Amino acid sequence: MDTTRQPPDNPGMVKSVSDMESQIDTQLETPYRPISVREFDKMVDRGIIGPNERVELVDGRIVVREQMNAPHAFIVAQITRLFMHRLGDGATVWPQLPVLASGRSKPLPDIALVRARGTHYRRHLPRSEDVLAIVEVSDTRLAFDRGEKLRMYARAEIQEYWIVDVNARTIEMCREPHDLGYGSRPIAGRDASVAFTAFPDVVFSVGELLG
Template sequence: MKTLVKWTVTDYHSLIETGILGNRQVELLQGELVEMPPEGPIHSYITEGSVHYLRSLLQGLAVVREAHPITLSDSEPQPDIAIVQPPRQRYRQRHPYPQDIFWLIEISQSTLEYDLNDKKKTYALAGIPEYWVVNVRAHHIHIFRHPQSDDYLESLVISQGTIVSQAFSTIEVSIDRFWADI
């Protein structure tokens, strides 16, 4: 029987601090180190444009973080976009915890299966209230809300119109803005 070593968040931080991981792009997901593929140009372009758009919409209401870690009980993933509670100074000594997070967004070009399965399960287990996966190839957005155990009770796929996040009921997010200028 094969036994895998599970890493804690503390172990993971120690690995980072000692430089053992070097220049490797990894994230901790449910106690396992997962190598992250490099971003393609379209992934970077959509992420950058979406972050700019969301910051303009949510100015003063939320902090919009781009490709930075969040800390969960047994994971420290790096979602492409995290919309978290202000003020930004709150995250000077730590990454956002689940209770700080309004919603998370993954821009999925080559990682759709991973984002719709492993990441979704991890975020649901952590109680992240809302999770979006932007499917770059199909030009639609998967929206997951109301976590329960390791899944979400509500699941939608939207390809046009607007989305209203649970956290900000008066703000409409245009789906077209995710695809602007591509």
């Protein structure tokens, strides 16, 4: 080579032309291509995403749901049973099933409580306006459930979103959705009683829901 100009502060390995530019580089976020529900469904139809994969679409991101360990599975079963028993025909309990939250979100909540609409859901998945409440049982991904997922549900105007914290044995009740999150997020401890805004007379104790 007839001309060799090494960056002065970086004689060995080089990531970029100067330290300043390198620093700027690292601040650039990867421009992930967001996925729409339509595209996501097409991936499933074409078998690109397999039928047994536990994935959900959260704000354009295809997220792998966590492994269902015994405490998580048990609490989902417990809550499903109690909801069905106490709410009866007042609402449809929709456990581990997809919900259309927006054009870019098709989550697979642990339990959704949707408006009873006869056989309507035979042809149409519940949309956010059908959803009375969503419950996520959270053991290993509390920050995600309280972060990206919470914002997704809030933007979809899901009126009530409960986060069951398996480790703390509490339930965070998120209400009053707005564009950035929920206006009200009281946390009920293990001795408290809780009820959905839509069914104020149907009371559950945190202890029984957590089993």
